[in-house]
Amino acid sequence: MLEIRWHGRGGQGVVTAAKFLTDIALFQNKYFQAFPEYGPERMGAPIQAFTRIDDNPINIRTGIRRPDVVAVLDATLIGTVDFLNGLKENGTILINTPEPPEAIRRVLNIENKPYKVFTVNATHIALETIGRPIPNTPMIGALVKALNLAPIEVVLEFLEKSFSKKFSEEIVRGNVDAAKRAYEEVQEG
Amino acid sequence: MDKQKVLALTGNQAVAHAMKQINPDVVAAYPITPQTTIMEEFSNYVANGLVDTELVRVESEHSAMSAVIGSAAAGARSMTATSAQGLALMWEELYIASGLRLPIVLVNVNRALSAPINIHCDHSDAMGARDSGWIMIFNENAQEAYDATIMAFKIAENERVFLPVMINFDGFTISHSIDAVSILDDDVVKNFVGDYKAPYNMLETPTTVGAFDSLGGFYYEFKKVQEDALRNSLPVIQEVYDRFAEISGRHYRHLETEFIEDAEIVFVIMGSLTGSVREIVHEARRKGIKAGLLKVRTYRPFPEKEVVEILKNSKAIVVFDRANSPGASYAPLCSDITNALYKERFIKPVVNVIYGLGGRDLELEEIEEALKIGIDASNGKEYPEKIWISIKGKEVD
CATH class of the missing domain: 3.40.50.970 (Thiamin diphosphate (ThDP)-binding fold, Pyr/PP domains)
Structure with a gap:
């Protein structure tokens, strides 16, 4: 089972990102769960969301305490939220930041840990493509690359389909571009 | 279909x-x-x-x-x-x-x-x-x-x-x-x-x-x-x-069971956290512990005869309640279980676990703890009749 814990702030599309991955899992005929940790829902307050994907039906419905992956949509959570808590020994970290992975390793004091660290400047990409600082779609693109979740073309197609229900063509295009760019620009180190 | x-x-x-x-x-x-x-x-x-x-x-x-x-x-x-x-x-x-x-x-x-x-x-x-x-x-x-x-x-x-x-x-x-x-x-x-x-x-x-x-x-x-x-x-x-x-193609029953045939310790629960309990029951079985699961779907009317049929050969029963009945012997689901057993003259160790009030997560470790208590109860050792399993700051020995 793949367990992903999402960290971000209210308004950054954390829950939407957690839920979007289930569309890909559904396409792959896998079992899935996605749910937010509902607390005080205030714009800017730290929030978590969870995604589980498995080949078999999923029984557990508790929050994810031992994630395989933590995806952090806001680097200002460093030092505020203990998002590494419970991360598996060979777990993956993806952070939205302009910094390279080595710098993040230093800041998080995990230079000698076997974690896989990925960084992507998702807010910058979102501003350039969507025109708003909402980092969730670039984070999806980066995560698809980091975890080799699915062919990027498939993901972009789903993104387009899913967003077309709610948004204008311009916004849909912006989001698709954002995910694609993040997929290409994400760094590992 | x-x-x-x-x-x-x-x-x-x-x-x-x-x-x-x-x-x-x-x-x-x-x-x-x-x-x-x-x-x-x-x-x-x-x-x-x-x-x-x-x-x-x-x-x-x-x-x-x-x-x-x-x-x-x-x-x-x-x-x-x-x-x-x-x-x-x-x-x-x-x-x-x-x-x-x-x-x-x-x-x-x-x-x-x-x-x-x-x-x-x-x-x-x-x-x-x-x-x-x-x-x-x-x-x-x-x-x-x-x-x-x-x-x-x-x-x-x-x-x-x-x-x-x-x-x-x-x-x-x-x-x-x-x-x-x-x-x-x-x-x-x-x-x-x-x-x-x-x-x-x-x-x-x-x-x-x-x-x-x-x-x-x-x-x-x-x-x-x-x-x-x-x-x-x-x-x-x-x-x-x-x-x-x-x-x-989905066949429901009033009660759903797993590993009940030879189960010595049976967990009883209803609702979404049944899955977490199921995980621990499966894990217990892998270790050779005779645990079983009873999930209650139809709660009213209470299928009491079927409940007794399922539980009568167990040695201990652990009932998970996501509500309390303050001042009563047991919380609601546990009361129903014990009443049904008593009517048919089955007296067994029963542990009532209060969990999940106000959305508190039920951790897998806590279900494992409940399993240990159930094993003790099934072996004639002392056991708590009612336990608030997720209480913060409780003593750990």
């Missing part, structure tokens, strides 16, 4: 989808978290003309239940949904709905009762309505909630039943979580639910409903008949489960 399409839906979306396919005559509701998104979605269906439902937007849950009592008494297929304080506000109407034998369906998205104010899941709301004479069904996931909603009117409107049905599923854990849900074809649901013909039509023949019944009357006899009707609904509910299996 027709092919079904799998969709990624929240529990509330799945239930709203079922409501769309049922196309009830009347729906009256008032918003309350975590129920609200059911009605949000359903009111879209109404606005877009996808259903013919008369959607009554009332000023409170008291009025919501009153409205569906009125419409059901007039012969309309009627439905509502609520949670927590909303269900509490419906309380006096719940007894009227069942007393008038009206086949209303109420979707209750389980949530804690204030105070302290809390929007998260537990079963206190449903347990407060436990003795109101409704049929009560608890569901583990979005699929079960969808299926139960479709089955509810078939149960309620059966001429051997004529009782209101409450469909329960856990707030947020199910209502707001995305799950894979197999959706039946619209026509299949329509044919399954069928048309409803009320036993009388007050619009054609003026009828007095719920008339005053004084000391010389039949209130007492009426309550006995009501009790009989609720008890007699048990086989009808199973018949509906069986018929639903024919269209869906």
